[in-house]
Amino acid sequence: MARRGEPRLTDSSIESFANRAATRAKLRYLNGMNISQLRIAVIGGGIGGLAVARACALRGARVCVHEQATDISEVGAGLQVSPNGFAVLRGLGLGDTLRQTGMRAQRVALHDYRRGPVVQLDLTRLVNQDYWFVHRADLIDILHRGACAAGVEIRLNARVNDPSHLDADVIIGADGLHSVMRKGLNGTLAPFFTRQVAWRAVVPHDGSRSGEARVHMAPYRHLVSYPLRGGNALNLIAVEERAEWSEESWSAPGDPNELRTRFADFGADAQSILAKVERVGKWGLFRHPVAPVWGQGNHALLGDAAHPTLPFMAQGASLALEDAWVLAQSLSDAPSVETALSQYQAVRVPRATKIVNAASGNAWKYHLSSRPLRFAAHSALRLAGAVAPRRMMGQFAWIYDHDVTGGQTLATSAIS
Numbered sequence: 001m002a003r004r005g006e007p008r009l010t011d012s013s014i015e016s017f018a019n020r021a022a023t024r025a026k027l028r029y030l031n032g033m034n035i036s037q038l039r040i041a042v043i044g045g046g047i048g049g050l051a052v053a054r055a056c057a058l059r060g061a062r063v064c065v066h067e068q069a070t071d072i073s074e075v076g077a078g079l080q081v082s083p084n085g086f087a088v089l090r091g092l093g094l095g096d097t098l099r100q101t102g103m104r105a106q107r108v109a110l111h112d113y114r115r116g117p118v119v120q121l122d123l124t125r126l127v128n129q130d131y132w133f134v135h136r137a138d139l140i141d142i143l144h145r146g147a148c149a150a151g152v153e154i155r156l157n158a159r160v161n162d163p164s165h166l167d168a169d170v171i172i173g174a175d176g177l178h179s180v181m182r183k184g185l186n187g188t189l190a191p192f193f194t195r196q197v198a199w200r201a202v203v204p205h206d207g208s209r210s211g212e213a214r215v216h217m218a219p220y221r222h223l224v225s226y227p228l229r230g231g232n233a234l235n236l237i238a239v240e241e242r243a244e245w246s247e248e249s250w251s252a253p254g255d256p257n258e259l260r261t262r263f264a265d266f267g268a269d270a271q272s273i274l275a276k277v278e279r280v281g282k283w284g285l286f287r288h289p290v291a292p293v294w295g296q297g298n299h300a301l302l303g304d305a306a307h308p309t310l311p312f313m314a315q316g317a318s319l320a321l322e323d324a325w326v327l328a329q330s331l332s333d334a335p336s337v338e339t340a341l342s343q344y345q346a347v348r349v350p351r352a353t354k355i356v357n358a359a360s361g362n363a364w365k366y367h368l369s370s371r372p373l374r375f376a377a378h379s380a381l382r383l384a385g386a387v388a389p390r391r392m393m394g395q396f397a398w399i400y401d402h403d404v405t406g407g408q409t410l411a412t413s414a415i416s
């Protein structure tokens with residue numbers, strides 16, 4: 001959706017945008033290419049943008065990131081880096097730094113909102129146990145330092161409204177949810193409101209919760225909490241089904257008292273967290289189609305710009321990291337930018353689509369409103385947790401065991 005005050009792209013400007021990009025790419029790459037000769041402009045210094053900048057710079061490219069914010073600062077709340085996302089950080093030489101900053105995830109405990117524990121998913125049964133809870137600001141800080149250490153130029157307060165004005169051999173749109181590049185390549189892809197709202201907050205905690213994500217499941221609502229920063233904070237996401245429209249924004253504020261009222265029937269454990277909320281963000285959950293075009297001419301999309309996802313598989317950050325690696329590798333291996341971008345798109349679209357669809361299909365599982373159905377579902381979960389715990393975790397192997405790096409490492413040294 002267009003932001004207030006942002007110029008709208010017309011059909012003719014989309015066409016000229018794509019044509020200019022294609023012509024430029026053809027002219028430059030008639031005779032093959034080498035990534036170390038490429039000048040790469042990245043729009044957006046978020047998770048995917050900083051990761052692809054470091055990945056391309058480590059492979060020899062000259063990279064400049066254009067970020068609209070005035071500084072790379074304390075924004076956002078917690079997010080999850082699962083083993084598939086961690087594999088990319090490790091390949092970029094940033095894995096050890098993340099291990100020092102994040103909280104290792106050990107289990108997911110599912111609770112009925114009133115009756116308490118239902119079942120635990122033991123994350124220590126995963127083949128790869130690098131599953132991390134981290135504050136978004138900490139991950140951004142690691143990636144930012146990583147990009148600078150690799151020689152990336154970062155321009156702040158540098159919003160890009162028309163990517164084709166950037167003078168570079170490759171222009172990567174890592175500009176998130178409201179991407180201008182996505183509109184340029186795909187026109188407007190209308191999202192729809194899912195009639196769900198997510199409240200997001202970080203509250204202080206006493207350090208007693210080690211590595212456990214707790215999900216309280218209730219009719220039409222659920223509440224997820226997990227520890228951050230050595231357990232001195234808890235990240236809270238409270239999802240509610242409601243018809244009333246809410247803005248799709250990472251920064252729209254909510255009212256802590258309204259949050260408490262909406263979840264007032266939850267048990268003591270949830271109340272002890274809700275009581276500490278002083279500031280809360282309110283985020284309308286929208287379902288977006290995965291962009292059909294990720295690469296055209298010398299323009300490429302990655303992360304939320306290509307495939308915004310609902311939070312129910314916690315894969316937003318990990319998918320952006322995977323995209324970043326594959327795009328840098330394609331630019332490094334392919335004979336031309338156009339071939340690289342079409343290879344990148346062919347590899348990434350099916351996986352991103354599968355994960356986005358899995359996330360879209362997941363919310364109802366927590367929100368069963370009929371009491372008998374809830375009882376049956378919780379009993380089945382308890383049984384599966386008792387007799388087949390390995391199988392319960394195995395259902396996620398296709399997500400977590402996917403290593404786009406193939407074990408490759410571009411840098412080993414930690415950043416200072």
Ligand SMILES: Cc1cc2nc3c(=O)[nH]c(=O)nc-3n(C[C@H](O)[C@H](O)[C@H](O)COP(=O)(O)OP(=O)(O)OC[C@H]3O[C@@H](n4cnc5c(N)ncnc54)[C@H](O)[C@@H]3O)c2cc1C
Pocket residue numbers: 043044045046047048049066067068069075076077078079080136158159160161174175176177178179180200250251302303304305316317318320
């Ligand atoms: C402020 C903010 C807070 C967030 N908080 C959370 C959170 O608490 N938990 C969570 O799970 N996810 C959060 N996210 C989203 C999460 O980072 C992404 O879903 C995911 O990591 C994918 O990363 P990305 O790089 O595609 O997008 P993002 O990480 O969203 O990065 C996009 C970047 O592009 C910049 N940008 C956008 N348009 C332009 C433009 N035209 N010109 C220049 N720069 C531009 C943005 O300022 C941003 O830095 C947040 C995102 C933002 C922007």
